[in-house]
Amino acid sequence: MDRITDADLVRVAIEARTHAYAPYSGFPVGAALLAEDGSVHTGCNVECASFGATCCAERTAVVKAVSGGYRRFLAVAVVSERPEPCLPCGICRQVLLEFAAPGFRLLAGRADGTFEEYGMQEILPNAFVL
Ligand code: THU
Numbered sequence: 001m002d003r004i005t006d007a008d009l010v011r012v013a014i015e016a017r018t019h020a021y022a023p024y025s026g027f028p029v030g031a032a033l034l035a036e037d038g039s040v041h042t043g044c045n046v047e048c049a050s051f052g053a054t055c056c057a058e059r060t061a062v063v064k065a066v067s068g069g070y071r072r073f074l075a076v077a078v079v080s081e082r083p084e085p086c087l088p089c090g091i092c093r094q095v096l097l098e099f100a101a102p103g104f105r106l107l108a109g110r111a112d113g114t115f116e117e118y119g120m121q122e123i124l125p126n127a128f129v130l
């Protein structure tokens with residue numbers, strides 16, 4: 001089967017956003033990760049009354065995918081309910097880098113499904129590596 005299109009990956013992230021648990025911030029986020037084999041793994045933000053325990057949508061997607069045996073990703077789509085592109089926080093950028101295949105792309109989506117594309121070098125230059 002053909003690989004999912006970028007526009008469809010953003011649509012999957014919009015669908016994943018419907019599961020967001022964000023009663024404290026009121027800022028639901030959805031993410032869709034494209035694995036090297038073409039499979040798609042979703043995530044949403046899951047908040048907690050102890051705010052520091054909150055998990056962002058991107059990291060939810062990564063943890064779900066990696067715990068299912070997927071470790072290399074080609075792209076991630078991220079969307080909030082805002083009209084501007086949704087960009088991952090710093091912690092999520094570092095976690096995405098950990099599992100990014102060469103050429104990894106961020107599709108920073110707007111609520112209407114349009115998006116801007118970024119490379120890993122653009123969103124996390126001079127990254128920490130071990
Ligand atoms: N959030 C994400 O899910 N992803 C991001 O990249 C930025 C922030 C969530 C965390 C929290 O639930 C809410 O958005 C407000 O920060």
